[in-house]
Amino acid sequence: QQQVKQSPQSLIVQKGGISIINCAYENTAFDYFPWYQQFPGKGPALLIAIRPDVSEKKEGRFTISFNKSAKQFSLHIMDSQPGDSATYFCAASYSGGYQKVTFGTGTKLQVIP
Amino acid sequence: KAGVTQTPRYLIKTRGQQVTLSCSPISGHRSVSWYQQTPGQGLQFLFEYFSETQRNKGNFPGRFSGRQFSNSRSEMNVSTLELGDSALYLCASSLGTEYNEQFFGPGTRLTVL
Numbered sequence: 290q291q292q293v294k295q296s297p298q299s300l301i302v303q304k305g306g307i308s309i310i311n312c313a314y315e316n317t318a319f320d321y322f323p324w325y326q327q328f329p330g331k332g333p334a335l336l337i338a339i340r341p342d343v344s345e346k347k348e349g350r351f352t353i354s355f356n357k358s359a360k361q362f363s364l365h366i367m368d369s370q371p372g373d374s375a376t377y378f379c380a381a382s383y384s385g386g387y388q389k390v391t392f393g394t395g396t397k398l399q400v401i402p
Numbered sequence: 403k404a405g406v407t408q409t410p411r412y413l414i415k416t417r418g419q420q421v422t423l424s425c426s427p428i429s430g431h432r433s434v435s436w437y438q439q440t441p442g443q444g445l446q447f448l449f450e451y452f453s454e455t456q457r458n459k460g461n462f463p464g465r466f467s468g469r470q471f472s473n474s475r476s477e478m479n480v481s482t483l484e485l486g487d488s489a490l491y492l493c494a495s496s497l498g499t500e501y502n503e504q505f506f507g508p509g510t511r512l513t514v515l
Contacts, residue, residue, distance in 0.1 A: 321501050332406070332492050332506025333445070340501075378445060388435045388496055388504055389458040392445035 292316050293381050295393030302400050308366040310396045312379035315360070319381035323390070324353065324364050327376045336377070337364075369400045404428065406495050406507035414513045420481040423510045427474050427495030433457075434476040435504065436468060439490040448491075451476055452498045480512075488514045 294313045302308045314322075320341055325333035339346045339353045339362065346353045352365040366373055379393040407426045415421050427434050435458075436448040447460040451470035468478045474495075480487055490511050494504040 323503075330508065332494070332508050334506065335503045338501075338503075382501075384500060387452070387457055387498065387500060388433050388450045388494070388502070389447050389460070390435075390504070391447065392437075394444045 292319075292391045293379060293393040295379050295396060297396060298394070299397045300399070302369045302398065304369065304371060304400055304402050306369050306400075308364075308369045308373070308398055308400070310364045310377055310379065310398075311361065312363065312393050313359075313361045314381050316381070316383070316391075317360070318383040319391075320384055321382045322353070322355065322362050323380050323382075324351075325378040325380060325392075327378065327395075333378060366398075369398075371400045371402055374398055374400050406493055406505050408491075408493050408507040408510050410510060411508065412511045412513075414515060415483050416515050417483055417485060419483050420479065421483060421512060423478045423480075423491055423493075423512070425476045425478070425493030425495075425507060427476070427493075428505055431495035431497055431505075432474055433496045433498030433502070434470055434474065435494045435496075436476070436478050437492040437494065438462075439492055439509070440488075445492070448478070483514045485514050488512060 323338035324336045326336045327333040350367045355362045382390045433452045435450040450458040470476045490509040492509045494506045496502040496504045
């Protein structure tokens, strides 16, 4: 059962542009929503995470927007750079689930100069 | 501080064989989780071990098993390998309390022929 839906599957953005990746979840028990970045040949690395008690969280050029009523959240990458080219995964977990994380299907981002 | 290490990095097996993968977590981390990553299914949670006990389990058949040692190192075993078990197997470590960041290793690429 796909519990976290992610779109788009791939994304091409010009350098300096805004990259937007969207995710939707079904399980209302989820209460922690991390985003991971994965480069080829590497494991995923935590980029930024949000709890549902806030609607937005910003860290540098990366912002998560969260809409609890719609059960949707998104990642915005401002001023996208070629070094941001990677695969991005949204994810979700719930209290009591500890490290059991449900991942979205991933978005392959390419930032072209 | 050394990161998560996984051995071996690459493995080729034939159908019906069994395989054991190893993961050494970051020093001080007591939780080790295993994930299977494939192009079709994405990242899927296998199980989590905390202080030598399995704390969480995903929806995988009993052919997939694991264990954790007193030094927090973990092994994952897959018996009676099938072609569909070909994947990147990722290990992640964390302190183990709620909402802790998981740190992923580079993975073991398993190919089943």
